[in-house]
Amino acid sequence: MIDARIQAAGLSDPLAPVDGSVAAVTRRLDSLPITRLHAAALAVCTLGLFTDIAEVALSNALAAIFLAPPHSMPRGSLSLLLASVFAGGAVGAPVFGMLGDRLGRRRALQASLALMAAGSLAAAASQGLTALTIARTVSGFAIGGFPPLVATYLAEVTPARHRGATLLVCAGLGLLGGLAAIGLVQMLAPGAPLGIEPWRWALILGGALAALGGLLFARLPESPRWLASVGRSAEADAACRRFERAAGRVRVAAPAGPDPAPAAAGPAGFRGLFTGPRQLRRTALFVGLYTLAPLATIAFPLLSAVVMVEKGFKVDQSLVFAALSMLGPPLGTLLTALVIDRLERRACLTALAAAMAALGTAFAASGTFLTLVLVGIAFNTAAATYGSILAVYATELLPTPLRASAMTCAWAGGRVAAALAPIILLPVLSAYGPHAMFAVITVVLAASAALLLSGPRGLSGRAVA
Numbered sequence: 001m002i003d004a005r006i007q008a009a010g011l012s013d014p015l016a017p018v019d020g021s022v023a024a025v026t027r028r029l030d031s032l033p034i035t036r037l038h039a040a041a042l043a044v045c046t047l048g049l050f051t052d053i054a055e056v057a058l059s060n061a062l063a064a065i066f067l068a069p070p071h072s073m074p075r076g077s078l079s080l081l082l083a084s085v086f087a088g089g090a091v092g093a094p095v096f097g098m099l100g101d102r103l104g105r106r107r108a109l110q111a112s113l114a115l116m117a118a119g120s121l122a123a124a125a126s127q128g129l130t131a132l133t134i135a136r137t138v139s140g141f142a143i144g145g146f147p148p149l150v151a152t153y154l155a156e157v158t159p160a161r162h163r164g165a166t167l168l169v170c171a172g173l174g175l176l177g178g179l180a181a182i183g184l185v186q187m188l189a190p191g192a193p194l195g196i197e198p199w200r201w202a203l204i205l206g207g208a209l210a211a212l213g214g215l216l217f218a219r220l221p222e223s224p225r226w227l228a229s230v231g232r233s234a235e236a237d238a239a240c241r242r243f244e245r246a247a248g249r250v251r252v253a254a255p256a257g258p259d260p261a262p263a264a265a266g267p268a269g270f271r272g273l274f275t276g277p278r279q280l281r282r283t284a285l286f287v288g289l290y291t292l293a294p295l296a297t298i299a300f301p302l303l304s305a306v307v308m309v310e311k312g313f314k315v316d317q318s319l320v321f322a323a324l325s326m327l328g329p330p331l332g333t334l335l336t337a338l339v340i341d342r343l344e345r346r347a348c349l350t351a352l353a354a355a356m357a358a359l360g361t362a363f364a365a366s367g368t369f370l371t372l373v374l375v376g377i378a379f380n381t382a383a384a385t386y387g388s389i390l391a392v393y394a395t396e397l398l399p400t401p402l403r404a405s406a407m408t409c410a411w412a413g414g415r416v417a418a419a420l421a422p423i424i425l426l427p428v429l430s431a432y433g434p435h436a437m438f439a440v441i442t443v444v445l446a447a448s449a450a451l452l453l454s455g456p457r458g459l460s461g462r463a464v465a
Contacts, residue, residue: 020233020240022400025224026463028240030160035246041157041220042166045150048113048213049174051206052146055120055139057178058185058202059085084133086419088140090412096145097408101401105153105223108404112149113214115142120207124200142210144415148391148407155395156223156403157243161461164340164392171388172333179326181206225464229400279399283406285455286394291413292451293390295444296356297383299421301325304363304376307434311367321369325376329384336385345393345458352386353445353452360441364434396459403464 032038059082100108119139126132151167158166181202188198196204221243227236308321340348359379366372391407398406429437 020224020228020235020237022225022228025228025236025240029157029224029243030463032159032243032247032249034159034162034166035243037221037243037246038158038162038166041154042170044213044216044220045109045154046170046173047209047216048109048146049150049170050177050180051113051116051209051213052143052177053174054177054181054202054209055116055143055206056085057181058199058206059136062199081129081133081136083419084137085140085143086415088137088142089144090415090419091144092141093144093148093408093412093415094405095141095408096149097405100145100149100152100404100408101226105149105156105226105404106217106220109146109149109153110214110217112142112146113210113217115139116146117207117210117214120203120210124203124207144412145408148411149404151391151395152404152407153223155392155464156225156400157221160459160463161341163396163464164343164345164389164460165337167392167395168333168337168340168385168388171384171391172330172337175330175333175384179330225400279402282397283409285451286398286406286410287413288451289390289394289448290410291417292444292448293387294414294418295421295424296360296441296448297387298418299425299441300356300360300376300379300383303422303425303429303437304379307363307429307437308372310429310434311372313369321373321376324373325380328377328381332381332385333388336388340389340392341460344460345389345396346452346455348389349386349393350449350452352382352389353449355382356386357442357445360438360445364438393458396462396464397456400464 062081096108096112099111116139119135119137119142123132123135123139126135150170154166154170155163184202184205185198188201192198193201221239222235224236224239224243227233227239304321304325313321356379359375359382363372363375363379366375394407394410395403425437425440428440
């Protein structure tokens with residue numbers, strides 16, 4: 001009778017033995033509703049991602065600021081400054097992935113935010129180009145590791161039936177960081193509060209937010225799935241009980257005893273990414289997808305304003321277009337969050353790749369300002385949604401002991417491709433025009449679709465690996 005009442009109320013039996021094994025932790029976490037603790041984890045992760053994206057977007061503002069008087073920075077020096085964030089990210093992402101798999105998701109996220117805060121504040125205090133470039137490289141080192149680690153952490157603590165929505169809400173709200181950074185610099189542009197230049201204020205506030213995020217992560221539990229996967233079953237059980245208490249479910253602590261040895265999962269770290277044909281295929285799949293993606297998703301917002309100038313529009317019109325086309329991604333990603341957990345990931349990604357190819361072709365062929373703005377908003381929205389769903393798809397299919405390392409290695413490939421995208425596509429645009437450039441983008445998207453169709457289906461609503 002008591003057992004029936006406990007089950008009817010949705011509570012866990014306080015007299016039942018507690019298990020911190022991988023299978024039990026997965027079952028316990030996926031049976032929970034979304035709780036205040038899940039919401040707190042989402043809020044802290046979103047704050048960090050907001051800061052991360054704001055830091056990247058600030059590079060666009062720095063380009064405009066340092067090209068104009070009184071700075072009038074040489075273009076070669078400016079290129080090094082702008083590339084420093086991407087270069088740091090390409091190196092830093094795998095390092096933080098390794099830390100995430102060896103020391104835990106939460107510690108790696110805290111380390112990333114601490115380094116991001118230090119780099120931002122050092123850049124704000126810099127007094128020369130060399131010092132600023134070094135500080136931005138340090139920031140980039142941290143920025144590169146944060147987004148894939150956030151996706152890893154949220155995928156592991158969120159119930160399976162809400163996993164996609166949670167990751168897309170985080171991404172959609174995080175995208176507002178770019179608009180906030182540019183808006184802050186523009187708002188402060190007429191003056192310099194306290195004698196501090198607007199771009200320095202943006203870096204100071206970004207550093208403060210990153211430090212705050214690092215402190216808030218200390219109040220969140222470590223990923224129970226990761227703890228269980230490395231054999232720390234008592235800690236995994238304790239972390240699980242925090243989520244269960246937040247849901248109003250009661251459990252008692254497991255009897256004290258040694259942790260059982262973790263199940264054999266092959267070599268840890270980067271060696272594990274290339275061990276066995278199945279893992280090798282998964283690693284190659286996501287490195288390939290993340291490396292190809294920026295040649296379309298990053299290249300379009302970077303070069304679309306240049307295409308506008310090539311089509312005969314004035315520079316101020318091109319800047320208005322660039323600003324308007326940034327409005328779609330946050331809204332589109334948040335709307336997709338409403339339905340993503342009822343959709344198959346691979347099919348969504350393939351459809352979005354096809355949509356971007358069609359929209360790119362339409363953009364190249366269009367000649368009126370309104371049409372170009374509408375197509376640009378649609379393309380950027382599809383690109384942002386593609387990137388968010390790709391993160392969901394990857395976190396679902398990569399195994400827990402290697403998830404952070406694999407995600408950050410794939411992300412590093414994307415950072416390298418993002419740095420190379422203008423170098424590859426701008427000469428094509430200059431020599432052969434918009435149609436040729438978008439033909440290259442279409443080929444890249446077709447290759448991405450082929451990779452997706454050769455890969456496994458996603459795990460919508462099912463436990464992660």
